[in-house]
Amino acid sequence: MTDVKAYDCDYENKWCPGCGNFGILNAMKKALADQEIPPDRVLIVSGIGQAGKTPHFLKCNYFHGLHGRAVPVATGAKLANHDLNILVNMGDGDCYGEGGNHLLAAIRRNIDITLLVHNNMVYGLTKGQASPTSAHGFVTKAQPQGVAGEALNPLALAISQGAGFVARGYNGKMEHLSRLIREGMRHKGLSLIDILQVCVSFNHVNTAGFYNERVYELDESEYPVDDWHRAMDTARIWGDRIPIGIFYKKETESYTDRLAGLKDGPLVNRQFDPARVAALISDS
Numbered sequence: 396m397t398d399v400k401a402y403d404c405d406y407e408n409k410w411c412p413g414c415g416n417f418g419i420l421n422a423m424k425k426a427l428a429d430q431e432i433p434p435d436r437v438l439i440v441s442g443i444g445q446a447g448k449t450p451h452f453l454k455c456n457y458f459h460g461l462h463g464r465a466v467p468v469a470t471g472a473k474l475a476n477h478d479l480n481i482l483v484n485m486g487d488g489d490c491y492g493e494g495g496n497h498l499l500a501a502i503r504r505n506i507d508i509t510l511l512v513h514n515n516m517v518y519g520l521t522k523g524q525a526s527p528t529s530a531h532g533f534v535t536k537a538q539p540q541g542v543a544g545e546a547l548n549p550l551a552l553a554i555s556q557g558a559g560f561v562a563r564g565y566n567g568k569m570e571h572l573s574r575l576i577r578e579g580m581r582h583k584g585l586s587l588i589d590i591l592q593v594c595v596s597f598n599h600v601n602t603a604g605f606y607n608e609r610v611y612e613l614d615e616s617e618y619p620v621d622d623w624h625r626a627m628d629t630a631r632i633w634g635d636r637i638p639i640g641i642f643y644k645k646e647t648e649s650y651t652d653r654l655a656g657l658k659d660g661p662l663v664n665r666q667f668d669p670a671r672v673a674a675l676i677s678d679s
């Protein structure tokens with residue numbers, strides 16, 4: 396039996412008191428424990444930022460890479476060992492800004508990883524500049540007259556590009572978020588979970604109060620999760636009411652399923668023959 400405590404680690408945590416990342420961390424632990432996944436079967440890859448620190452606070456395998464580059468690392472790890480459960484923690488700047496092109500490639504290839512984007516709509520670690528999801532007009536020290544551009548809609552982007560599992564969670568609804576993470580991990584193929592995350596230091600607009608008044612759960616008994624047009628419409632709802640839940644879900648062959656070379660099991664379990672590699676190098 397795997398308990399949430401199996402994932403506890405005593406690394407000192409410096410997130411601000413009240414940071415939404417704590418709810419996300421707890422939801423991850425619960426999702427992993429509920430699936431009885433032991434820590435050694437999990438790899439967490441992260442980029443740079445406050446979100447990128449998440450795996451420091453979990454006892455499991457992790458790789459903390461460069462800003463925006465967690466997805467290619469996770470892709471490589473999945474291809475090397477497709478038996479591993481791979482989660483990726485990134486901030487909205489990390490994933491949709493610096494790492495945007497990698498996100499597009501992962502969607503196109505349908506890499507079987509679960510992307511958890513801590514979307515606080517601001518660059519937290521570097522003290523509050525606008526990110527790709529900052530709203531038009533959002534005022535920061537670096538954008539004193541407000542953001543001139545429009546905010547990226549990550550859910551609509553992912554659905555439009557054919558991602559097979561697209562969901563939104565909220566750090567204030569831990570049980571619900573943990574269910575989404577569990578479902579995302581069970582999905583064969585790329586799962587994107589955009590998580591509304593409160594930043595108590597640098598986003599004084601999208602606060603817990605703001606979300607608690609607006610967030611509602613999609614009704615799973617009524618909502619047709621495989622209806623692409625409905626998903627696109629739902630992804631565009633933002634205002635007095637903000638939906639959370641699974642917006643779109645449709646399974647198609649994942650990248651690892653498509654690669655003939657992986658059919659005989661994970662590459663890491665194969666015998667490595669240095670003589671064959673040496674022969675290949677001398678041939679070229």
Ligand SMILES: Cc1ncc(C[n+]2csc(CCOP(=O)(O)OP(=O)(O)O)c2C)c(N)n1
Pocket residue numbers: 443444445446447462485486487488489490493513515517518519520521526
């Ligand atoms: C290529 C590159 N560009 C910029 C930076 C500086 N930098 C580090 S973290 C960060 C922003 C992080 O914001 P986000 O990804 O939204 O995560 P958060 O800290 O809000 O969780 C930036 C711009 C960097 N380390 N590398």
